[in-house]
Amino acid sequence: MTKTIRTAIGLMSGTSMDGIDIALLRTDGENVVERGPSMGIAYEQSFRDRLKQALVAARDLTDRTARPGDLGAVERNLTLRHAVAVSDFLYRHDLSPGEIDVIGFHGQTVLHRPDEALTVQLGDGALLAQATGIPVVYDMRANDMVHGGQGAPLIPVYHAALSASAGQALPTVFVNIGGISNLTFIGRNGEIVAYDSGPGNTLIDQWVEMHTGAAYDQGGEIASTGKVLPSLADRYLGSSFFSSNQRRSLDRNDFLPPQKGEAGLADGARTLAHVTAAAILKSAKHLPEPPALYIVCGGGRLNRVIMQDLLDLARVQNATVIAAEEAGFDGDAMEAEAWAYLAVRSLLNRPLTFPGTTGVAAAVTGGMLCMPEKSGLLRPD
Ligand SMILES: Nc1ncnc2c1ncn2[C@@H]1O[C@H](COP(=O)(O)OP(=O)(O)OP(=O)(O)O)[C@@H](O)[C@H]1O
Numbered sequence: 001m002t003k004t005i006r007t008a009i010g011l012m013s014g015t016s017m018d019g020i021d022i023a024l025l026r027t028d029g030e031n032v033v034e035r036g037p038s039m040g041i042a043y044e045q046s047f048r049d050r051l052k053q054a055l056v057a058a059r060d061l062t063d064r065t066a067r068p069g070d071l072g073a074v075e076r077n078l079t080l081r082h083a084v085a086v087s088d089f090l091y092r093h094d095l096s097p098g099e100i101d102v103i104g105f106h107g108q109t110v111l112h113r114p115d116e117a118l119t120v121q122l123g124d125g126a127l128l129a130q131a132t133g134i135p136v137v138y139d140m141r142a143n144d145m146v147h148g149g150q151g152a153p154l155i156p157v158y159h160a161a162l163s164a165s166a167g168q169a170l171p172t173v174f175v176n177i178g179g180i181s182n183l184t185f186i187g188r189n190g191e192i193v194a195y196d197s198g199p200g201n202t203l204i205d206q207w208v209e210m211h212t213g214a215a216y217d218q219g220g221e222i223a224s225t226g227k228v229l230p231s232l233a234d235r236y237l238g239s240s241f242f243s244s245n246q247r248r249s250l251d252r253n254d255f256l257p258p259q260k261g262e263a264g265l266a267d268g269a270r271t272l273a274h275v276t277a278a279a280i281l282k283s284a285k286h287l288p289e290p291p292a293l294y295i296v297c298g299g300g301r302l303n304r305v306i307m308q309d310l311l312d313l314a315r316v317q318n319a320t321v322i323a324a325e326e327a328g329f330d331g332d333a334m335e336a337e338a339w340a341y342l343a344v345r346s347l348l349n350r351p352l353t354f355p356g357t358t359g360v361a362a363a364v365t366g367g368m369l370c371m372p373e374k375s376g377l378l379r380p381d
């Protein structure tokens with residue numbers, strides 16, 4: 001029997017808070033994965049600042065549905081920005097809302113406390129469904145936590161489908177270097193072991209922004225002129241996170257950037273790039289077997305210093321490091337593709353997370369479905 005192929009759009013606003021990634025995917029929710037077009041829409045600085053304020057406002061939340069202060073307005077604005085992104089994307093690719101079966105909407109994580117089973121994503125699924133006229137699946141982390149999981153990472157099941165659809169040799173390992181980095185190992189029998197591996201770009205971004213106002217270290221240019229400060233690097237790499245077998249997921253604020261006076265701009269950027277690479281290799285020690293190949297996606301693969309350090313550190317372990325594109329994938333669109341894939345799986349009531357990914361007691365599905373009652377494009381204030 002042939003399975004139904006659905007057309008889905010995935011929307012990701014990640015921990016870097018740099019913008020919205022959007023991608024089209026056609027999938028049966030299993031191993032049929034046909035990647036479509038994608039695009040990124042950057043937030044302007046003032047909205048990034050507003051999101052950073054939202055992190056502060058969310059810090060003391062104990063109820064994941066509460067939206068004190070500016071949080072409600074930010075959530076509405078963020079959601080309508082996603083609606084505009086969908087509208088622009090459809091227009092650009094000559095698609096109509098009726099051709100899209102579902103949108104997978106991540107929203108913006110503003111708080112993640114796995115130890116307290118608390119994760120908060122800003123993003124109003126009902127509003128997005130109303131604004132786009134397309135069914136929306138959102139809030140995909142919560143059900144995992146209800147069942148004892150850490151609510152992240154969710155992308156591994158998509159990595160496995162992508163790998164299977166590409167006929168990759170197993171085992172294989174994906175590394176996502178976003179704001180936080182995470183690792184997915186897919187074993188010979190398709191078994192998945194995955195977890196967050198440490199700080200990705202978030203420390204470098206904050207460090208560079210505090211010194212220069214720039215959002216990130218483009219290409220690793222700043223880092224390339226600095227030197228690694230061993231004591232600073234050791235402070236991060238000595239974190240108990242790396243030796244814990246319990247902790248699988250991280251909050252953006254679990255690792256904080258150095259104080260401004262602790263290093264010069266270039267040495268700080270160089271050290272933090274090294275920390276990003278070394279953290280991945282350190283966390284990889286918890287995988288079932290040493291990887292022979294790391295496939296790197298996420299914005300961190302565009303930082304040449306991170307990539308060179310990863311290559312050098314992996315070489316010592318006889319492993320190779322390649323960017324997602326070298327394996328035929330799209331390193332910028334992968335998370336958005338994953339949210340499209342997860343939305344289809346959610347519609348099918350298929351598991352999103354597994355004991356080997358989030359530590360959930362048994363594989364569970366997740367996500368809330370919102371059907372559009374009436375359509376009509378709303379715009380952010
Ligand atoms: N050309 C570039 N050179 C260096 N770094 C870059 C470049 N482009 C993007 N980045 C880095 O990648 C980050 C964005 O990466 P990405 O979009 O994968 O993260 P995210 O999805 O927000 O995070 P997460 O995966 O943690 O949710 C930027 O904040 C920046 O640090």
Ligand SMILES: CC(=O)N[C@H]1[C@@H]2OC[C@@H](O2)[C@@H](O)[C@@H]1O[C@H](C)C(=O)O
Nearest residue numbers: 015109112152153154155180182196
């Ligand atoms: C709580 C949350 O939003 N976590 C993100 C974050 O960014 C990277 C890493 O930490 C990962 O655990 C997760 O996102 C990816 C896309 C995931 O869930 O697979």
